[in-house]
Amino acid sequence: MHYRAVFISDLHLGTPGCQAEALIEFLKSHTSNHLYLIGDIIDGWQLKRKWYWPQAHNDVVQKLLRKARKGCHVVFIPGNHDEFARGFIDHHFGGVEVCHETSHTLADGRKLWLIHGDYFDAVVKYAKWLAYLGDNLYEIALRLNRHLNDARRRLKLPYWSLSAYLKNKVKKAVNFVDDFENAVAHEARKRGYDGVVCGHIHRAEIRMIDGILYCNDGDWVESRSALVEHMDGTLELIYWDQQLDFVPPIVAAKPKTQATKPPIDALPVPSAARTMF
Secondary structure, eight states: OEEEEEEEOOOOBTSTTOOHHHHHHHHHHOEEEEEEEOSOSBOHHHHHHSOOOOHHHHHHHHHHHHHHHTTOEEEEOOOSTTGGGGGGTTOEETTEEEOSSEEEEOTTSOEEEEOOOGGGOHHHHHOHHHHHHHHHHHHHHHHHHHHHHHHHHHTTOOOOOHHHHHHHHOHHHHHHHHHHHHHHHHHHHHTTOSEEEEOSSOOOEEEEETTEEEEEOOOSSSSOEEEEEOTTSOEEEEEEOOOTTOOOSOOBOOOSSOOOOOOGGGSOOOSEEEEEO
């Protein structure tokens, strides 16, 4: 499938939680004119604590560089986990452009602001030690999640994210997500954009916030999601899963009014679920 643009973030290469094999298959199956890497591509925090770099993670990097060599416009916007790359802003590496932030104009003329989003996270900005602690606890949850899904695979059950479930059950985490999304959309409005694309919070979303199109492309640790732009400017969230028995949590066309959700037993069983806007 070929798109005008693909937006991915929060790969967290360098951690056991990164689902590199699934990402490689996604990159093979989805080409684009533009590819935006919106932060936390490499997890420098984890690599400082313990080196972890299997061949699959190297294959992802090689695949991204190969796309740049073949003419795809690849832009890398560093996040808080790969903040070391912020020292190379406005440089090019292997055809990949490194930017603190950038913009993208959709085919229908809407202008989007592209930013990782950690600037709007008060914990990361003002209490970095707490962010490191949370990162350690998150890694423990991901480790449990891997063992749980190994068991689910043996039972032929679909993938399920324990860490995402726990975050959605914690009221304060839900409030944080809402505050984050509103703050990012508000800043995009101040800057004169029609919308914003970000990452950071690992929650894929497309919705309108006070007239601003808020898009979060999710991650490749829990949701295995990407945001794509079709040739007509339509934006779509894709959830990738290689399991034949995968039933997506959301498969719904999302028009500019109200989304409808078909019953699960009426859905097809694809390898990628889609949400459009």
